[in-house]
Amino acid sequence: MRVALITVGDEILSGDIENTNATWIARKLKELGSSLIKISVVPDDVEMIAEEIRSIEADYIIVTGGLGTTPDDVTREGVAKALNLEMRLNQEALECMKKYIEKYGLSEQIKKMATLPEGSKVICNRVGAAPGFIVQNIVVLPGVPKEMTSMFEEISELFRGEREITREVVTTAREMRITELLEELTRTFQDVKIGSYPKENSVKIKITGRDEKRVQEVCNILRERLKEYEMS
Amino acid sequence: MRVALITVGDEILSGDIENTNATWIARKLKELGSSLIKISVVPDDVEMIAEEIRSIEADYIIVTGGLGTTPDDVTREGVAKALNLEMRLNQEALECMKKYIEKYGLSEQIKKMATLPEGSKVICNRVGAAPGFIVQNIVVLPGVPKEMTSMFEEISELFRGEREITREVVTTAREMRITELLEELTRTFQDVKIGSYPKENSVKIKITGRDEKRVQEVCNILRERLKEYEMS
Structure with a gap:
């Protein structure tokens, strides 16, 4: 499966935080047997999120971040815009957020988090408030690492290859x-x-393939033939 | 100045290494007064490098990685393809690599590293072998962090804003x-x-602007008005 990842967030573009979500997702996808073909980091901006989604050809696009309630959280709108979909209050999302509704009522903030591109399939958030969702081939997850990883584990079978x-x-x-x-x-x-991959005093060579025998064959040839370069 | 960063490398897409170059460059650009508007990570693939460069509108595009001598090092070709330029053996680049030429002769590897898109302005590599270069608004630097940071410091005034x-x-x-x-x-x-930016038990609010007084004004209002929410 060819997967692309879009991380939304000014905080990464300003260098304030490392994109640890990207590294975590990259490793998981590899374990599952999918290939990550691109990572992009874009600002909290509807237009730039939509444009990036539109520009990517992949089996799945994972988008993380920007699902909170504050004005800079615009990922939901960006996804809707990319796909030309209307935003709708999503009943499944409200169901996921029941305990917050009991506590705070159906506040504007809860409505914002539950208003998703039409046709979205909801992924409940068992760690925080904002639900994730899947619409067409786009999987949208929160940016808070604990929430993101918990949701990713729930849907990880999508990426099995x-x-x-x-x-x-x-x-x-x-x-x-x-x-x-x-x-x-x-x-x-x-x-x-x-x-x-050159390091300071050595070179790491990575050999990757679907057929273990062929990969091993390349390793054997390398180990044998590299000897002459190492000694001279 | 609006700057975009493209990191080239399968090793980041497979989750084997963190994109520390991106975080370092993000911080530097901010210090210099430029805005990083996008980060992309693309594979070692001529077509995908070229496509990403073509899709970006920015004052400068920085590209890091893929300047070595092995078959997976194709960034030079990707840049040339994006700009529709021919590849030419660059005399300035050969001049930078004098000490390697004295040691190894004008080997195929040295020729590969010195063959750049026509019209490129060379940035000598004082730490390793492969020269960087600037062509039109594209600044191309090696992926090895020591080499990248040393070259970036030399040209950092480009990004002063x-x-x-x-x-x-x-x-x-x-x-x-x-x-x-x-x-x-x-x-x-x-x-x-x-x-x-929500954390586990707190929210960090970042206020950014060009006018210090206006930024301070927002801080003061926030500090005053947040009290009521913190107490209730």
Whole structure:
């Protein structure tokens, strides 16, 4: 499954917080066997959220953040705008928020959180107030990490796919010297992805593919042939 | 200045590493007085890099990562494709890499790193091998943090702008209860941005604007009026 992630929030764009939600979701999707094809961080702005959603082609788009009650929380509107849908007070969402309604009445804030793009399927929030939702291929979750992770676990089966195998080979050879070897292997093993990540005194090579035997074969060749570069 | 950041790298999309470059650049841009309007993370893929660059309207686009010598390093090609430019062996880049050329000769790897979109202005790499470059409004830097930060510091004046003032007010009032107050202030102070970030037992309100007096005025009103919500 090809999945894209949009994180909504000025706080990440100003460098005030790290995008830990993105890293968490990236790892989960990989475990489940889906590929994360893009991460975007956009401001709390209806137009920019809508534009980003419209620009992405993926099996699913996950959007996190901007589901609260304050004026900067505009993700619901952004999603509706992207899909040309009306906003409607959602009965399922009100049902999820029963305990808040009992405590505060049907306040404007509760109405705001329960007003979703028409046709949304609600994901109840068991940790906080604002419900998440799924509409077409868009999955919308809160930005508060505890709430996001709890909701994600509930719907994670959506993203179950065929798992990829990853192996790593670390070498002390300089990246510039092993380029030709990696090029040759990339040409020969077209069903295997070979990524190379230079660190200070070593290079990490990641070998990824669906077929464990093929991945292992690349690892074996690498381990054997890298020896000459490491020694020289 | 409105700046967008594109981080290139499968390693971030698979959740293997945090996008620390993005957070570092976000903070730097804010210090310099520029606004980061979007962060994207895209795979090591010429087409997707080019598409993302083409989709962004900003004063500057910073692209990091994918400048090495291995087959998955395709950022140079992605930038050239986005701008419809030819790739050319760049003399300035070769000059920067003199010490590597003396050591290894004009190897295929060195030629790859020095082959840039035509018209690129080179940024020498004082920490590693691969040069960065600026072409039109696109600033391209390596992904290795030490190399990226060193190069960014050299060109940081590009991003100098009028600085914004930010103040924070933290309240123990529930976010749902203070929404109307924030809406009222957002309407009244249109030159000031009011963001609200719920934490476990408190809400952080960030007030940002160019005019210090106006920002302070909003803070004072908030501090005064939040008292009633905190006590009740």
